[in-house]
Amino acid sequence: MASALAAVFFLTGAKEPPRNERFDEITVGRINIVEPDGTKRIVISNKAQFPGDFMQGKENSRPDRSSFAGMLFINEEGTENGGLIQKGSIAADGKVSSGLSLTFDRFRQDQALQLMNNDSAVHQQTGIRINDVPLFTVTSLEDINRFAEEANKLAKPEQQAYWQKLNVQGRMSNNRIWLGNTRDKGSSLQLKDAQGRVRMMLLVSADGKAEIQMLDETGKVSKTISSTSKE
Secondary structure, eight states, X not given: XXXXXXXXXXXXXOXXXXXXXXXXXXXXSEEEEEOTTOXXXXXXXXXXXXXXXXXXXXXXXXXGGTTOEEEEXXXXXXXXXXXXXXXXXXOTTXXXXXXXXXXXXXXXXXXXXXXXXXXXXXXXXXXXXXXXXXXXXXXXXXXXXXXXXXXXXXXXXXXHHHXXXXXXXXXXXXXXXXXXXXXXXXEEEEEEOTTSOEEEEEEEOTTOOEEEEEEOTTSOEEEEEETTOOO
């Protein structure tokens, strides 16, 4: 194949494309960074051409990403393992829709780490999430879709029990650490157990009051330590 291409370039007088080139500036809609075998490893794209997600070399539709531009990271087998997405606009009614998310996924699974920012006229939220994500052989992304379909067949009162059962079995992802701001202009560090229940919080209010809260498995505060606590 290489010799045939060389012959074409010789006969037509065309120059062989350079293997290395430098540009001061390029303007594109999308860049696919690929391995020699064609496997996509990084996709950088505008909103109009932003891809779906990738699983073992196959691209799947993701209509929920149609409003974002950004970058996707893809591993050696062609499976998405994180990315950076971002958007920001003002609608005709004046409402702001802005957000940015940098994520790192567990192998063939969902987000294990997320750095995020969401902004609106009501609330601006910035934080870091650290999640426990089950091994893909325990719960796959296909399993998550199947769980949702099965839950939707149940009556509303039964759905919570269904999800809780899966959670106890270790089939679900759970947020374990949240660090970020709060709606009342404070900040918090939340430490959670394996079921995703908050068991300790470090809080600083907007006026500077600091305290530590310890919670039981029902979410009730069992102990509070603050600057006004008695020894």
